[in-house]
Structures are given as structure tokens and as C-alpha cells.
Amino acid sequence: MIEEYQRLDPRVQKWVFQQGWADLREIQKRAIGPILAGDTDVLISASTAGGKTEAFFLPACTASADQQEGFSILYISPLKALINDQYRRLEGLCKMLDMQVTPWHGDTPQSLKKRAKRAPSGILLITPESLEALLILQAGWAREAFASVRYVVVDEFHAFIGVERGQQLLSILTRLEHLLERQANPIPRVALSATLGELDTVPLSLRPDGNMPCSTITNTEGFSTLKVQVKGYLDPANLKADDRRKPAEHQICDELYRLCRGGSHLVFANSRRRTESIASQLANFCKERVVPNEFFPHHGSLAKEFREDLEARLQKDLLPTTAVCTMTLELGIDIGKVNSVIQVTAPHSVSSLRQRMGRSGRRGGAAVLWMLIAERELCSGFKLVDLLRVQLVQSLAMIRLLISNRWFEPADTSQFHFSTLVHQILATTAQWGGIRVDQLYALLCRTGPFQAVTTDHFKRLLAHMGRTTLLTQMGSGELVLGIEGERMVNHYSFYAVFRTPEEFRIINGTKVLGTLPLDTPIIPKMHIVFGGRSWKVTDVDTDKRVIQVIATKGGSPPAFAGEGLGVHDVVRQEMFRIYASGDYRIAVGTAKVDFLDSTAQDLFQEGATFFHHSHMVSQPIIQHGAATYVCPWLGDKTVNTLVALLLQGGFEAGAFAGIIEVSGTSVEPVCTFLQDVMRRGVPAEVELADAVPEKHVEKFDEFLPADLLNEGFGQRAFESHGTQAWLEAVLTDQ
DNA sequence: GACCTGCTGCGGGGTG
Numbered sequence: 001m002i003e004e005y006q007r008l009d010p011r012v013q014k015w016v017f018q019q020g021w022a023d024l025r026e027i028q029k030r031a032i033g034p035i036l037a038g039d040t041d042v043l044i045s046a047s048t049a050g051g052k053t054e055a056f057f058l059p060a061c062t063a064s065a066d067q068q069e070g071f072s073i074l075y076i077s078p079l080k081a082l083i084n085d086q087y088r089r090l091e092g093l094c095k096m097l098d099m100q101v102t103p104w105h106g107d108t109p110q111s112l113k114k115r116a117k118r119a120p121s122g123i124l125l126i127t128p129e130s131l132e133a134l135l136i137l138q139a140g141w142a143r144e145a146f147a148s149v150r151y152v153v154v155d156e157f158h159a160f161i162g163v164e165r166g167q168q169l170l171s172i173l174t175r176l177e178h179l180l181e182r183q184a185n186p187i188p189r190v191a192l193s194a195t196l197g198e199l200d201t202v203p204l205s206l207r208p209d210g211n212m213p214c215s216t217i218t219n220t221e222g223f224s225t226l227k228v229q230v231k232g233y234l235d236p237a238n239l240k241a242d243d244r245r246k247p248a249e250h251q252i253c254d255e256l257y258r259l260c261r262g263g264s265h266l267v268f269a270n271s272r273r274r275t276e277s278i279a280s281q282l283a284n285f286c287k288e289r290v291v292p293n294e295f296f297p298h299h300g301s302l303a304k305e306f307r308e309d310l311e312a313r314l315q316k317d318l319l320p321t322t323a324v325c326t327m328t329l330e331l332g333i334d335i336g337k338v339n340s341v342i343q344v345t346a347p348h349s350v351s352s353l354r355q356r357m358g359r360s361g362r363r364g365g366a367a368v369l370w371m372l373i374a375e376r377e378l379c380s381g382f383k384l385v386d387l388l389r390v391q392l393v394q395s396l397a398m399i400r401l402l403i404s405n406r407w408f409e410p411a412d413t414s415q416f417h418f419s420t421l422v423h424q425i426l427a428t429t430a431q432w433g434g435i436r437v438d439q440l441y442a443l444l445c446r447t448g449p450f451q452a453v454t455t456d457h458f459k460r461l462l463a464h465m466g467r468t469t470l471l472t473q474m475g476s477g478e479l480v481l482g483i484e485g486e487r488m489v490n491h492y493s494f495y496a497v498f499r500t501p502e503e504f505r506i507i508n509g510t511k512v513l514g515t516l517p518l519d520t521p522i523i524p525k526m527h528i529v530f531g532g533r534s535w536k537v538t539d540v541d542t543d544k545r546v547i548q549v550i551a552t553k554g555g556s557p558p559a560f561a562g563e564g565l566g567v568h569d570v571v572r573q574e575m576f577r578i579y580a581s582g583d584y585r586i587a588v589g590t591a592k593v594d595f596l597d598s599t600a601q602d603l604f605q606e607g608a609t610f611f612h613h614s615h616m617v618s619q620p621i622i623q624h625g626a627a628t629y630v631c632p633w634l635g636d637k638t639v640n641t642l643v644a645l646l647l648q649g650g651f652e653a654g655a656f657a658g659i660i661e662v663s664g665t666s667v668e669p670v671c672t673f674l675q676d677v678m679r680r681g682v683p684a685e686v687e688l689a690d691a692v693p694e695k696h697v698e699k700f701d702e703f704l705p706a707d708l709l710n711e712g713f714g715q716r717a718f719e720s721h722g723t724q725a726w727l728e729a730v731l732t733d734q
Numbered sequence: 735g736a737c738c739t740g741c742t743g744c745g746g747g748g749t750g
Binding site: 078079105129132299300327328352491494500 | 738739
């Protein structure tokens with residue numbers, strides 16, 4: 001391996017020496033060959049703080065240090081904060097090589113942009129949205145400035161796979177190669193990513209037409225040691241004023257105070273609302289005990305200065321600090337490692353749990369995960385979900401899948417992304433001024449990322465875009481922007497492909513505390529919790545979109561916006577396995593490890609006992625109280641499909657945590673109906689979507705014709721084939 | 735019963 005190091009530019013070697021590094025990491029050594037060769041795409045996959053950035057930049061800078069004119073490295077990041085980080089980190093190395101580095105995003109000073117505009121050179125650090133703007137507004141300049149680009153590198157690539165923004169990025173890269181006439185001789189794409197699930201599928205996510213081979217470099221180190229404990233809490237029913245029992249959240253805050261004070265921890269509380277509420281309770285505990293506060297909230301609605309202060313405090317590691325946070329501290333930002341990670345309420349997915357756990361484990365020590373789960377004290381008339389203790393069992397299933405099976409959810413790459421296709425049709429048309437239909441289809445769907453879109457889809461979409469004046473077809477057959485299309489493309493809000501709810505600024509006096517996405521009314525005199533403190537609303541200005549507040553004591557949390565996503569088949573099947581065996585423990589060699597405290601064990605026994613008394617091992621459809629329950633123990637696409645079918649059949653049905661409740665009926669009519677559905681065959685996803693009234697989920701969905709909207713929505717929400725298979729498996733013998 | 739990300743060009747006013 002020493003020879004690999006020798007292949008780096010002497011000035012790069014000198015920089016490595018100055019860092020005081022004893023040696024390069026394994027992935028850094030292994031990346032040198034493929035990056036220097038520059039004849040393949042490269043996937044570099046390693047855990048947080050694994051040295052991925054240097055693995056790319058050391059050889060890439062070696063290869064391009066002496067190129068004088070034009071950008072040589074195009075670096076793309078999903079976060080502005082990450083661009084600023086990388087700018088600081090690259091300064092030293094690039095000074096050594098006399099290379100220019102330019103950060104370029106919405107907050108970058110014009111002076112830096114102007115300098116690069118006059119004399120583009122070296123490394124450009126940019127967001128997909130800013131790159132989109134360059135292609136649309138400055139295509140001629142871009143063609144010159146990027147003419148000799150040697151590498152395109154995408155940071156946090158996992159954050160792009162299978163989502164709208166990733167489709168846009170891939171489409172932009174295809175358009176760039178086309179603009180530079182590099183189709184026959186593509187620019188190598190390098191993806192830097194946290195460890196990914198199914199590595200074999202990633203190259204196609206990086207280059208959908210497979211027009212260049214891909215080298216994969218991963219580090220093999222996993223968690224060295226792992227300590228996990230699940231703690232259960234009982235939320236008392238009918239609390240009275242003089243009750244000595246405490247609500248579950250209060251018990252959890254007591255526990256958090258004990259576990260966290262004096263150390264460095266991350267508490268993931270899943271919603272901004274719960275994040276606020278827990279952080280403010282913990283801050284109160286510190287106040288009551290007259291000790292300095294060390295508990296702070298961190299989420300996307302909080303003003304940047306509050307977030308950055310907390311990030312800096314965590315990174316400096318001089319004072320004990322606990323961040324109560326949402327996924328804002330899950331990836332990317334460099335905050336170092338913490339003593340432990342604490343998950344309050346069930347995680348949303350195994351992959352997110354895995355990312356979070358990766359934040360723990362200092363200096364090669366054990367990673368520590370606590371999971372605090374509250375279930376309600378049982379009362380008469382309770383629903384199946386409570387009786388089964390589903391939240392607890394879902395958490396146990398996720399821990400087992402992560403640790404025993406080393407499994408986590410793969411990205412969903414089967415979507416059409418019609419909304420982003422509308423955007424890319426407009427963007428490409430704007431970039432070229434005019435374009436032929438066949439060229440557009442070849443670019444976006446044959447070489448670009450919209451491979452699932454057929455020529456038939458494409459024609460129907462273009463016809464609709466013509467009818468709604470997004471596009472106009474010239475006599476020559478060329479497409480140009482229509483009146484509505486011009487209006488959209490010329491507004492700065494066009495460049496991003498994801499939808500944002502309307503936000504209000506929260507202001508105390510003259511100080512902006514942060515922003516709040518609003519979909520429920522906030523009324524004057526209402527009390528809210530924000531930024532870890534309680535406030536009283538004094539004024540709501542709907543024109544300026546401002547909420548004025550003054551400080552108070554106590555108060556109920558604000559309502560935050562958001563939408564749900566799906567639990568995977570594999571998670572629900574693992575839950576079924578745990579219920580059926582009555583055993584959640586993890587096998588280590590021949591021994592079985594228990595990782596629950598006594599309250600959690602009791603709660604689990606309650607759920608498992610109910611499961612067995614109701615014969616749910618063999619009976620997926622049971623009656624309880626005035627309702628019948630259908631329990632497929634499959635992912636939310638199948639659950640959604642069954643609910644849609646039952647509603648069409650005239651039943652009243654709804655689903656909670658994967659369990660379908662059909663009210664006011666018994667097992668027999670439900671079975672008869674589902675057997676009938678099975679014999680006729682489950683309708684296609686697109687037909688099920690037709691019965692859903694509100695299907696506008698993504699930003700440009702409102703510009704789709706009804707048939708494409710149904711097809712796209714059906715694909716993301718339903719699963720007909722799997723539902724048919726489940727019906728056949730459980731109903732055939734009955 | 736979620737969560738997160740991003741954005742141009744131009745004109746007017748102040749400062750050195």
C-alpha cells in the first residue's frame with residue numbers, strides 16, 4: 001500500500017504529513033488507484049467521520065492540481081452547511097496546491113461568485129439547486145467553465161437515492177454531460193456515502209444508463225461493541241390533580257436527566273413538538289435544582305444561530321451537553337461522537353436507527369443505545385394496538401433486524417417521479433430555449449434518470465403541458481416554454497423540486513426565534529413552546545406571516561406540520577415472529593441476550609399474552625369489541641391497499657400501526673368480501689388511486705394529467721400483487 | 735402519526 005501513497009502529489013503528501021496523520025486510512029489508500037485512473041465511476045462508502053472526503057480529494061487534487069483554466073472538480077452537496085464545512089476543510093490543502101476553491105449556494109457572497117465567474121478554476125462546491133440555476137440562466141458560460149471538468153463528486157449520496165431531489169440531480173448531471181458533449185466520454189461520477197444497504201444496486205442509482213463501469217470502495221469496520229437497553233414506561237390513565245403517579249413523559253424526562261447530566265448525549269424524540277416539550281422540561285429540572293442548563297433542542301424550525309451554537313458546543317466538547325433533536329443531527333454535520341444515543345418513542349425506520357446509533361461510540365469504545373418506550377395503562381374499551389403493545393414490539397423488531405440480521409430498508413427506486421419530470425422538462429426547455437420532443441425524451445428518459453417513463457407516458461404529459469400553457473409547440477415541431485411555463489421558470493422558487501409548507505416567523509420583541517410551518521390555526525393568547533421555552537402569542541400577522549410572542553411559564557406545544565411514510569414488510573414480519581415465538585431476545589452464539597428492563601418485559605408479556613389468547617398466530621382476521629381487525633403483518637403499502645378495498649366494499653375501515661380496524665361488523669362479512677376480492681383479483685394500483693380524492697403530494701403534481709397522477713400515486717401508496725398473494729395465502733383454505 | 739433539504743437578479747441606500 002505504501003506505493004499507493006507515493007502516487008499522490010508531493011505537495012499533497014506534505015499536507016498529509018502536516019496533519020500529523022500516522023497513516024492513511026484503508027479506504028483512503030484503496031481510493032487512490034481508481035480516482036487517479038479516472039476511467040470509472042467510484043462509490044466510496046464508509047461510516048460518519050470515516051475519512052471519505054479525503055479519500056476522494058487527495059487523489060482528485062493530485063490529478064487536477066496543475067490544470068489552470070476551468071473548474072476541474074465539481075462537488076455537489078445536499079446542504080449549504082456542508083459546503084461551508086468543506087470549504088474550510090479544503091482551504092489548507094488547496095493553498096498548498098495553489099488551487100482555487102469556490103463555495104456556491106444561495107448564501108454565498110456575490111464577490112466569491114463574481115471571482116469564479118471571471119476566472120473559473122479549481123474546485124466548485126455547489127448545491128443541486130444552484131447548479132440548476134446555472135444551467136438555466138448561464139448555459140453558455142457553464143459550457144466553457146465546465147469544459148475540462150475531471151470529476152463530479154456527490155457528497156451524502158445516500159440522501160439522494162430514490163427521492164425527488166436525487167432525480168433532479170441525476171437529470172442535471174445528464175444534461176451537463178450533454179451540454180459538454182461528453183456522452184461518449186462521460187465525466188467520472190464519485191459518490192461519497194454512509195454505509196448503504198444493497199451495494200450492487202447503487203451504481204445504477206449513480207448512472208441510470210449504466211454507460212460507465214463503477215468501482216466500489218467500502219470500509220468493513222462495523223460497531224465494535226454495542227450496548228442496548230429498552231426501558232418501558234406506563235402512562236397512567238385518568239390522572240387526578242393530587243395523584244402521586246406521573247405522566248409517562250415526566251417519568252421519561254426524570255430518566256433522561258439521570259442518564260444524561262454530566263455527559264454528552266443525543267436524544268432523538270421524533271417530532272419537533274416532543275423535542276421542544278422534552279428540552280423545556282429538562283431545562284426546568286436544571287433550573288429547579290439550581291444547576292447550569294445543559295439540555296438544548298435542535299430541529300429544522302429553529303433559527304440557524306441557535307442550531308450552530310449547539311453544534312459548536314457539542315463539537316468543542318468542553319461542557320456536558322445533551323441535544324434533544326429530530327433528524328437534523330442524524331447525518332452530515334460534524335459534531336463528533338457522543339457517549340450515548342437515546343431514542344424516545346419507536347424509530348421510524350431501521351436505517352434511521354442505524355444512522356443515529358452511528359453517532360455514539362467514543363474513541364473506539366462501545367456504542368450505547370437506550371430506547372425509552374411509553375405505553376398506556378390499559379382501560380376498558382381499549383383498541384388492539386394498545387392491547388398488543390405495538391409500539392414496543394415494533395421497536396424490538398427494529399433492534400433485532402439491525403443487530404442480528406444486519407438488515408435495513410433499501411431505498412425505493414421503483415417510483416416514476418412525474419412531478420420532477422415536469423420540472424426537468426421545463427428546466428431543459430428553458431436551458432436550450434427550444435428542443436425537439438425526441439431529443440427531450442432521449443435525454444431525460446433514455447440516458448437520464450426517468451427510465452421507468454414510457455414514450456406513451458411522455459406524450460400524454462407533453463399534451464397536458466401544452467393544454468395548460470406550460471409548453472407551446474412551434475410550427476417547426478420544437479417545444480418552447482408557454483405563458484405559464486415562462487412565469488414559473490422565471491421565479492426563483494422554481495429551482496428546488498421539493499415542496500415546502502408555508503412558514504411563519506416567530507418573533508419576540510425584535511428577536512427572530514425561528515420559523516414554524518403552519519397548517520393549524522395559532523390564535524392570539526394561545527400558549528406555545530418554542531426554542532425550549534414557553535411563549536404566549538400576542539399577535540398573528542397573516543400578511544407578513546409573523547407570530548409575535550412574549551415569554552410565559554408553562555404552555556402547550558405548537559402544532560407542527562408533516563406527513564406519514566411507510567413501515568417496510570420486513571419490519572412487520574419480524575414483529576409477527578416476535579409475537580408468535582413470545583421471544584424478543586437476541587441470539588449471541590448459543591446464548592440469548594435480554595435487553596429489556598422489568599417494566600418493558602411486563603409490557604411485552606401483556607402484548608404477547610393478548611396475541612396468543614386471540615389466536616392471532618393462525619387467525620389474521622379477528623373480532624374484538626364492536627370491530628373486526630385485519631392483521632396482515634406486512635408493510636404499509638399492503639395495509640393501504642386492504643383499507644382502500646374495504647372502503648370500496650362499503651366497510652368503514654382505518655389502519656393504525658399496520659393493524660386494520662373495520663368498525664361495526666364481524667369476521668364473517670369481512671372474510672366473505674375479501675375472498676370475493678381475491679377471486680376477482682386485486683385491482684391495479686392505478687385503479688385504487690382513482691378513488692383517492694387528494695393526490696397532490698409533490699411540488700409539481702398539480703401540473704399532471706389525471707391518469708399520470710393516478711399512476712404515480714398508485715405506485716407510491718399501494719401494492720396490488722403482494723396484497724393478492726397475501727389474500728391467497730390466508731383465505732384459500734377457509 | 736413524522737422529519738429534512740433549497741432558491742435569482744436587481745435596485746436602493748449607506749459607507750469609505
